[in-house]
Amino acid sequence: MxxxxxxxxxxxxxxxxxxxxxxxxxxxxxxxxxxxxxxxxxxxxxxxxxxxxxxxxxxxxxxxxxxxxxxxxxxxxxxxxxxxxxxxxxxxxxxxxxxxxxxxxxxxxxxxxxxxxxxxxxxxxxxxxxEKLDNSWSLLFSLAKIIEAKDNYTEKHTIRVAQLAQELGQELGLSEEEKNTLIKGGVLHDIGKVGIPDKILTKKGKLTAAEYEIMKKHTEIGYEICQGLNSLREISAIIYSHHEKYDGSGYPQGLEKDEIPLLAQIISITDVYDALRSDRSYRKSYSLDQTLEIINRERGKSFNPALVDLFLGKVVNTG
Ligand SMILES: [Fe+2]
Structure with missing residues (x-):
């Protein structure tokens, strides 16, 4: 500029x-x-x-x-x-x-x-x-890419989450503004991992209970980062709540059903789907059938049943 x-x-x-x-x-x-x-x-x-x-x-x-x-x-x-x-x-x-x-x-x-x-x-x-906003966006997007690389993903997980979320938003008839928020939220949902120590973030094996507790903090750290920036405030709810579960067993607040913001519910299901379908440095990707079975099993537990039906019926099959 x-x-x-x-x-x-x-x-x-x-x-x-x-x-x-x-x-x-x-x-x-x-x-x-x-x-x-x-x-x-x-x-x-x-x-x-x-x-x-x-x-x-x-x-x-x-x-x-x-x-x-x-x-x-x-x-x-x-x-x-x-x-x-x-x-x-x-x-x-x-x-x-x-x-x-x-x-x-x-x-x-x-x-x-x-x-x-x-x-x-x-x-x-x-x-x-x-231009200023664009600059802060490109900075955050670069940060998201760095985190993704550290986080054992092999390629472009966050971009695919953003695309899937936007498609699910489209099926739900959401507004352009909400769909844009989903795209940004999809890319930035794990931005809080910037505050997680590398030895936990890049650990190849299973996390200990104590390490898992620290890992869970990425939702709150991401929320703090985005709350401080005017242009990102609307996506902070996605970042904060993308690990909440429909039955109330998620984190950080243990919200259930409609208490969980809809956009966060959308990112949650698309994030899990794409994570299962991705090769990670410590395991191979699940097949489409295995993934569908896992998502279906979580219908009403991790995920809103209506969203599961729409996602698996319209987005995954047609995608
Ligand atoms: Fe996350």
Whole structure:
């Protein structure tokens, strides 16, 4: 993220007088301005300079504004760069296509400079905030990967848990927000293992009762880590409760049935399923039949019976 630097704005507009007007106005507002007169050249400048924001006209030679927008938003490393499309008054059709192309905002021509200035500032502010969040995410994801490697998993257990949980969430008709929380919770559910001594975490044989008690603390440690971060608060319930069991015999609180947050119940079943199906450094994976038998045996004990039915009926079979 750029700090204390002048933000750069790329203008893509084939109408030279509007282009000039925008350039002059944005320069007086203190931005560094790059200008381009068609979509193709605009994209070349974009890749070269990686601006903080793009203002693009829609109808232009070679490449129109929708195509420009689509191309920027299709690339993971650029998707947070805001794109403002310039439209004519009441052109709802363009707005719909623009939204589909991923445009962040629309400004009607003739451009009101104060409105444009306010929109630009707010979009750049939220871009920087999102970048910060992304940075903390990538840090936590890296941490999750390190823990996974230590935790005797051979590959990508947490990613598969996240995918399975999201699929089960889909079958349950959960909202996009809840499904996103499941993905993050799936990846980070064991993040608290960062606080478990290596000799316990990487032990090949069975844990002693005392070691197991220490291992159980990973739920509380993970909860503490994520409670402290605003952006992760919603997944802290998953982390805290992913070892609770439906019959109340789990930890850390011994919650039962609906007392256990639904998202935690989902992670619990997908976590166990994938752990059984994975090769560990100390044992081979269970076959699909053996795994299904174990999960079914835990129906009403470890897991919510309705979730078992949906998971085994829809997610595992169709997956
Ligand atoms: Fe765990």
């Amino acid at each position: 750029k700090m204390n630097e002048t933000d750069t704005i790329l203008i893509i507009e084939d109408d030279r007088s509007i282009n000039k007007l925008l350039e002059r106005f944005l320069a007086t507002e203190g931005f560094r301005v790059l200008k381009s007169f068609n979509g193709r050249d605009g994209m070349e400048q974009f890749y070269k300079h990686k601006p903080d924001l793009v203002i693009s006209d829609i109808n232009m030679p070679y490449m129109n504004g929708f195509e420009v927008c689509k191309e920027i938003k299709s690339k993971e490393e650029f998707r947070l760069i805001p794109v403002i499309l310039l439209t004519s008054r009441d052109d709802n059709q363009s707005k719909i296509i623009g939204i589909e192309a991923g445009a962040d905002d629309f400004i009607v021509k003739p451009v009101n400079r104060f409105l444009l200035s306010a929109r630009i500032k707010s979009l750049i502010k939220s871009k920087k905030l999102n």
